[in-house]
Amino acid sequence: MTNPPSTISQLARQIHIFNSLVTKLAGRAHEERLSLQLPGVSGLQFGVMQILGKGSFTLSEIANKMMLTAATLVPVVDRLEKSKLVVRGADANDRRRRPLHLTALGQEMLGCISPFDEEELITRSLNEMGEEKAQQLNGLLQELLHHLSPDADYVAQV
Secondary structure, three states, X not given: XXXXXXXXXXXXXXXXXHHHHHHHHHHHHHHHHHHHXXXXXXXXXXXXXXXXXXXXXXXXXXXXXXXXXXXXXHHHHHHHHHOOOEEXXXXXXXXXXXXXXXXXXXXXXXXXOOOOOOOOHHHXXXXXXXXXXXXXXXXXXXXXHHHHOOOOOHHHHO
C-alpha cells in the first residue's frame, strides 16, 4: 500500500501546473502583442534583442542569461542577422570571440515596444488582484526562486 502524497507534495504539483499555465498564457499573449507591433519577430528573438539592448554579448553569454543552450539560439540569431537587426562583431583581443550587437534598425525596433504595459495580460491580472496581493506574490516567487537555486542570484537580474 502506498502512502498518500504529503500536503507539500500536492502543493508542489499544483504550483508546477500553475506555473506551466501562467507561462503558456502569458507567453501566448506576449507573442500576439509582438506579432502586432513587430511583425516577423518572435518572442525569443525579442528576448535576444532586449539583452543586446543592454550591451554586446556573445551567443553563449546570451544563452546563459536566457537559460538556454547556445545551439538553440543559433537559428534565432541567424534570423536576426538576416533581418539586419543584429550584427556579429569581432573582439580585438580574442579572434574566436564574436560579440553580437544591435544594429541601428534593431535599436529602433526595440524602442518601438515596451516589454510590459498596462494592457499586458499579467499587468492586468495583477491590477485585478490588487497591489498588496501582487507584492505578496512577488515576494513569495522571489523566495521560491532563491530556494530553487540558492547559488544563483536570478532576482538581481530582473
